Amino acid sequence: MSLRVEQSASQLLHEAFVSLRTLGKRSILALLGIVIGSSSVVALINIGHNAALEAAAIFKDMGTDTLTVQFPNNGDSREPMPAHLDTARLQAQVPAVLYLAPIVLSSGSVVFQGHATNANWVGGTAQLAGAMRLRLREGRFLSDFDQGETYVVVGDRIARTLGVPGHPLQTGDRIRLNDYLFQVIGILQSQPPAALIPIQTDDSLFLPLAGMRRITVSPQISSVIARAAADQDMETVAGELAQALKNTLRGRAVEVQIPQQMIDGMTRQSRTFGYLLMALGGISLIGGGVGVMNVMLMNVSERRREIGIRMALGARRRDIRNLFLLEAVTLTAVGALSGAILGISAAYLYARVSGWQFSLSAASLPLGVGSTLLVGLFFGLYPALSASRLQPVEALRDE
Known part of the structure; x- marks a missing residue:
């Protein structure tokens, strides 16, 4: 059958x-x-x-453990943002945060050997390298002892643009920002842009946070970049960090952005x-x-x-x-x-x-x-x- x-x-x-x-x-x-x-x-x-x-x-390139904090103007507070934060006290309140880096943003011209280009100026601390996973091509990043120095770390594209035939930009050279000469102590590797972080690494110069007073009239913290420890509940960490910042910056609105939410x-x-x-x-x-x-x-x-x-x-x-x-x-x-x-x-x-x-x-x-x-x-x-x-x-x- x-x-x-x-x-x-x-x-x-x-x-x-x-x-x-x-x-x-x-x-x-x-x-x-x-x-x-x-x-x-x-x-x-x-x-x-x-x-x-x-x-x-x-x-995902920026890491799912990275947090970006913004301070939108809610109209209730007339007080400007401070030029620095007590990051040690904030990290003590939120122990799950490994790196906490406030940043001051500005932009302007940078001159080396008669060649000029526009760049983003980023005032930061030593913890910014860990928070953003910055990788160096040569030299070193800013340390806690450099806040009073005229040191600068240069992004990859800016370093290649400023270099001249026979004399590429390298550590030890001095570049001019406004009327100040800054010594190059490090050059970063090229990094892809991260969606939530308000910094284009390749097009930026990284200066000591306190040194931003030399080249800007009234520096103010615009953002905070944080990185949490492994295996943490990012929602919980974000809530604790937001509350700690609200207690520190009275009357300021605080928004914490989590990459996982965006994903x-x-x-x-x-x-x-x-x-x-x-x-x-x-x-x-x-x-x-x-x-x-x-x-x-x-x-x-x-x-x-x-x-x-x-x-x-x-x-x-x-x-x-x-x-x-x-x-x-x-x-x-x-x-x-x-x-x-x-x-x-x-x-x-x-x-x-x-x-x-x-x-x-x-x-x-x-x-x-x-x-x-x-x-x-x-x-x-x-x-x-x-x-x-x-x-x-x-x-x-x-x-």
Whole structure:
């Protein structure tokens, strides 16, 4: 019995391929529509997946244990921000914080050997290197003993811009900020920008926090960058740090930003974006399904006499239905597999052109191929039912 069933299924599949081959160009056009629809679904799912990973990587580069504190002006306090903070007392109140670095931001021109460029001036303390994970190419970073000195640490792009042929900027050189000469004690490695930190490392000069009084009229702390110890509840740490700063800066609004919150928000946004892309791919897939239904209806119309002969020889209605349904599914399956390969290739090329690291979405192939087969089954069902409902006598009369 099982052998007869297997032979029957094999015969049906063979007949389906023969019938599709006889359709010629119409079958190829329907197949092309399915390939385009299936590849659109697979490609868009993978593009959305890689876009989400790339967006999340921007925040992860700064570390999920980094906190950025802002002090928005709420209009209730007329007192300016101070030029320094008692970080030792704050860290004693929030022991989970390893590094706590207040910063003063300004900008202006920097001159070396007659070459000038604009740069961000960042006044900070020794803890800023640990808070921002700064890496040095040469020299050292600021220490607690440098607050009264005219020392500066230079970002990578600024160092390369100020260098002249035969004399690149190096430690020990002196650069001019306003009317003061600052000695270069370190040059940083190039670092990618971190989304939440208000400092572009490569375009910045790092000075002692107290030394900002020399080059700015009234320096004020604009932000605080903190880094928590490992395995800490960042929500709890953020709340404790915000409360400690509110107690220190009476009347000032304090906002603590956590990278993990941004990552979670980006994940939700990317998921919504992915659903939108899937919907766009589904619309294209439905268009391909309509093409399959059109081809199968024409196939049924041209084979009415064959259907009548099959029924006269004893074929049941479900045999006719299954035959045409199998043809539709076979056509769709070939298109789904071809579209999956094309979609992955398109997503890979898009990622390479965009400079992303390609990662295959685990859901793309099941969703792409599965949805294509379901569309083929759905749009092939009506022609198959139409063929099975033909009356043998009427079908035999067709020439």
